[in-house]
Amino acid sequence: xxxxxxxxxxxxxxxxxxxxxxxxxxxxxxxxxxxxxxxxxxxxxxxxxxxxxxxxxxxxxxxxxxxxxxxxxxxxxxxxxxxxxxxxxxxxxxxxxxxxxxxxxxxxxxxxxxxxxxxxxxxxxxxxxxxxxxxxxxxxxxxxxxxxxxxxxxxxxxxxxxxxxxxxxxxxxxxxxxxxxxxxxxxxxxxxxxxxxxxxxxxxxxxxxxxxxxxxxxxxxxxxxxxxxxxxxxxxxxxxxxxxxxxxxxxxxxxxxxxxxxxxxxxxxxxxxxxxxxxxxxxxxxxxxxxxxxxxxxx
Amino acid sequence: xxxxxxxxxxxxxxxxxxxxxxxxxxxxxxxxxxxxxxxxxxxxxxxxxxxxxxxxxxxxxxxxxxxxxxxxxxxxxxxxxxxxxxxxxxxxxxxxxxxxxxxxxxxxxxxxxxxxxxxxxxxxxxxxxxxxxxxxxxxxxxxxxxxxxxxxxxxxxxxxxxxxxxxxxxxxxxxxxxxxxxxxxxxxxxxxxxxxxxxxxxxxxxxxxxxxxxxxxxxxxxxxxxxxxxxxxxxxxxxxxxxxxxxxxxxxxxxxxxxxxxxxxxxxxxxxxxxxxxxxxxxxxxxxxxxxxxxxxxx
Numbered sequence: 001x002x003x004x005x006x007x008x009x010x011x012x013x014x015x016x017x018x019x020x021x022x023x024x025x026x027x028x029x030x031x032x033x034x035x036x037x038x039x040x041x042x043x044x045x046x047x048x049x050x051x052x053x054x055x056x057x058x059x060x061x062x063x064x065x066x067x068x069x070x071x072x073x074x075x076x077x078x079x080x081x082x083x084x085x086x087x088x089x090x091x092x093x094x095x096x097x098x099x100x101x102x103x104x105x106x107x108x109x110x111x112x113x114x115x116x117x118x119x120x121x122x123x124x125x126x127x128x129x130x131x132x133x134x135x136x137x138x139x140x141x142x143x144x145x146x147x148x149x150x151x152x153x154x155x156x157x158x159x160x161x162x163x164x165x166x167x168x169x170x171x172x173x174x175x176x177x178x179x180x181x182x183x184x185x186x187x188x189x190x191x192x193x194x195x196x197x198x199x200x201x202x203x204x205x206x207x208x209x210x211x212x213x214x215x216x217x218x219x220x221x222x223x224x225x226x227x228x229x230x231x232x233x234x235x236x237x238x239x240x241x242x243x244x245x246x247x248x249x250x251x252x253x254x255x256x257x258x259x260x261x262x263x264x265x266x267x268x269x270x271x272x273x274x275x276x277x278x279x280x281x282x283x284x285x286x287x288x289x290x291x292x293x294x295x296x297x298x299x
Numbered sequence: 300x301x302x303x304x305x306x307x308x309x310x311x312x313x314x315x316x317x318x319x320x321x322x323x324x325x326x327x328x329x330x331x332x333x334x335x336x337x338x339x340x341x342x343x344x345x346x347x348x349x350x351x352x353x354x355x356x357x358x359x360x361x362x363x364x365x366x367x368x369x370x371x372x373x374x375x376x377x378x379x380x381x382x383x384x385x386x387x388x389x390x391x392x393x394x395x396x397x398x399x400x401x402x403x404x405x406x407x408x409x410x411x412x413x414x415x416x417x418x419x420x421x422x423x424x425x426x427x428x429x430x431x432x433x434x435x436x437x438x439x440x441x442x443x444x445x446x447x448x449x450x451x452x453x454x455x456x457x458x459x460x461x462x463x464x465x466x467x468x469x470x471x472x473x474x475x476x477x478x479x480x481x482x483x484x485x486x487x488x489x490x491x492x493x494x495x496x497x498x499x500x501x502x503x504x505x506x507x508x509x510x511x512x513x514x515x516x517x518x519x520x521x522x523x524x525x526x527x528x529x530x531x532x533x534x535x536x537x538x539x540x541x542x543x544x545x546x547x548x549x550x551x552x553x554x555x556x557x558x559x560x561x562x563x564x565x566x567x568x569x570x571x572x573x574x575x576x577x578x579x580x581x582x583x584x585x586x587x588x589x590x591x592x593x594x595x596x597x598x
Contacts, residue, residue, distance in 0.1 A: 012399045019395060022555055023388035029515035038352050039514055043387055045348040050392045053340045060393045064380045071370010071380075081363050081370075088342055089322035093349045094359045096318060100311045215338055216328035256321055 006052050020047045069207045079113050083208045086110065086255040087217070099235065102296035103146040109257040111238045112226065114167040119157060119179045125277050127193040128180035134163035134195030137266065138276050138288040139241075141191075143184040143229060145295055150188025154231035154295070157181045158194060160224075165200025184231075193279070196266055196287040197223040197243055202254050212254070222246050222253040227293070234295035241291045264289050305351050319346045368506045378412050382507045385409065385554040386516070398534070401595035402445040408556040410537045411525065413466040418456060418478045424576050426492040427479035431461035433494030436565065437575050437587040438540075440490075442483040442528060444594055449487025453530035453594070456480045457493060459523075464499025483530075492578070495565055495586040496522040496542055501553050511553070521545050521552040526592070533594035540590045563588050 007013035023043045030036040049055070055063075073080040085091045091110050099108035122128060129136070143154040159179035161167050168177040184190045201219035204212060212219050223243035230236045242249070242263045249258065266289045275281050276288065306312035322342045329335040348354070354362075372379040384390045390409050398407035421427060428435070442453040458478035460466050467476040483489045500518035503511060511518050522542035529535045541548070541562045548557065565588045574580050575587065 007396075008399055012395075015400060016392065016395050019388055019392055019555060022551075026516055026551055026555075027514050030513070031515060032513070035513060038354070038358065041348055041352045045344040045351075046387060046389055047392050049340055049344040050389060051396055052344075053337050054396045055337070055393050057393060057397050059337065060384070060390070064384065067366065068370050068380050071367050081366050085359070085363065088345060089318055090345055090349060091359070093315065093318055093346050094354050094356060096311075096315050097306075097350055097353045098356055100307055101314060214329070214331070214334060215326050216330060217325055252321075252325055256318060256325075 006054060016047075016051055020044060023047070066207050066211075073206050079203065080206050080208060082113055083202055083206075084211075086202065087208055087212060089256040092256045095238070099237075102235070104294055105146055105235075105296035106237055106239055106292075106294045107259045107261050108238050109240050109259060109262065110255055111228075112255075114161075114169055115157070115159060115226065115228065116169060116179070119159065119181050120176060122180040122182050122192060124182065124185065124189075124191050125193070126180065126182065128158060128160075128178060129193070129195055130168075130177035130179075131175070132162035132168070132177035132195060134198065136279075136281065136284065136286040137194050137196040138286065139192055139194050139225070139291060140189070140276075140288075141291040141293060142188040143190065143231070143293045143295065144188050145234070145297070150184070150186070151231050151234065151295055152184055152186045152188060154184040154188075154229050154234075154293075155181055156184065156190055156293075157226075157228040157230075158192070159226045160195060160197055161200055162195065163198050165198055191277075194225060196268075197225050197241075199223050199246065199248055217254065218248075218251055219254050220248050220251070221255065222248045222258050224257070225291075227291070229293050229295065231295060233298050235298055237293065237295055239293075241289065264291055305353065315346075315350050319343060322346070365506050365510075372505050378502065379505050379507060381412055382501055382505075383510075385501065386507055386511060388555040391555045394537070398537075401534070404445055404534075404593045404595035405536055405538055405591075406558045406560050407537050408539050408558060408561065409554055410527075411554075413460075413468055414456070414458060414525065414527065415468060415478070418458065418480050419475060421479040421481050421491060423481065423484065423488075423490050424492070425479065425481065427457055427459075427477060428492070428494055429467075429476035429478075430474070431467065431476035431494060433462035433497065435574075435578075435580065435583060435585040436493050436495040437585065438491055438493050438524070438590060439488070439575075439587075440590040440592060441487040442489065442530070442592045442594065443487050444533070444596070449483070449485070450530050450533065450594055451483055451485045451487060453483040453487075453528050453533075453592075454480055455483065455489055455592075456525075456527040456529075457491070458525045459494060459496055460499055461494065462497050464497055490576075493524060495567075496524050496540075498522050498545060498547055516553065517547075517550055518553050519547050519550070520554065521547045521557050523556070524590075526590070528592050528594065530594060532597050534597055536592065536594055538592075540588065563590055 005013045024040045027036045027039045070080045143151045168175045204219035223246045224240040244265045266287045268287045304312045323339045326338045369379045442450045503518035522545045523539040543564045565586045567586045570582045
């Protein structure tokens, strides 16, 4: 945003400002004060954008066409519009303002479109793969509060893509795989077998994909494992563990979900290395990672 | 926009600002400098909005659903999204920045969704009604430049709704009515018979209509007659003549199209008053208005 007014003359600036004030004034009779606040702020920022870039009428038409196409393609899950919000960092900014930093509590990141309720429950040491293909990965950690005290019985939802970069819900066969929930123990500890996360692109066959291409951006996400941790008295944590060393970390995550504190060392194990729990790995390579979760109190 | 940062702490503000800068940086490799400029500005203003109102996750979901519905309903003419832009004043602001004030040249306003090319040509004194119902209205004026010199041969496109508030293209029967074009004479003069404009609402049966209702706004437009005037060497003028005395002027135009300089006195004539051109009005009431058009030079 510039400090100088973008209009060519004081007269012109006055006309443009006057229009903004007329629109804001039109919300004066709104009975819902929050809606009035949101619409007034939206109006000011939308107009500031149009004024600053001196949006041409052809660009305006392009924007309308783009949104119409995205809306038509959005489907029941509104995925193309969620994606647009994601690649503009708007989803992540919404996460940020709703999950303000609290001491050293684990940072939040985007939920993404692939969380579903009713995941299968697994015990400590259980396997969430459910037939999904990929390199086995032992995941362990603790759930504590910001004083370091264990949080027992926290519900830990975990979900991830298979080695082809697809979540179970992206297959048409109704499979449930690569997702589960478990609970932290009395000492706050938890552990399970998952899959080492792989890299995959966000869907890029629609208008958002064309936008990414036009601006020279990759649709690729940094490798990650999704978490949602809930426990009474604590702020629900939606986050992801990212894979240290993924080259995409340097190139950038397409939805701006990465926080340095969430990048974790996945220690790859040679074939034949015994599993930590005595699991028979049939000579496969496997990996392991520690992800300690620190919950902020409910505000 | 507030001067104080909306975040609760300097740390939190730094995170939120950092995210904005990451998203802006993601456009650094965009080969098209204008696209980079537009996307960077859009990102800054979109994030400033989210940060300022501390948009909740539920509000974010509501916004996504709203845009998805508007996109689905937009149709080939993208009308629901144009309407959204209209009622937020974004269409009018786009007009404003693309038609900067120039001396006392006639001010521009929104085109609206009902302009079509290939309107019928009429001579001076001809009638554009084409069977559309309404009170006859004699319209006359001149087309000049800002020095007052006549602009001969300017193409004047005129279109308007009938007394039911509908444009010809809103009927399914393919009628062409309430629209025409004519040319200014050697002295810049023009005149024609049209209809006295009536009031009508913008379409309000979709999500934009629900938004207007939620914020306590009327969908009604101020009574108006559309003009588009083109002449070589001059900036194309898209404008409207508004009816002085329309109560909606006080209540507000739903698309913010009104400029004081465009409000014109329509002089209503008693039944039996002879027409200015000797037209036989069969004892009907009629009206008359003068609309002098001043064109800015092509920049």
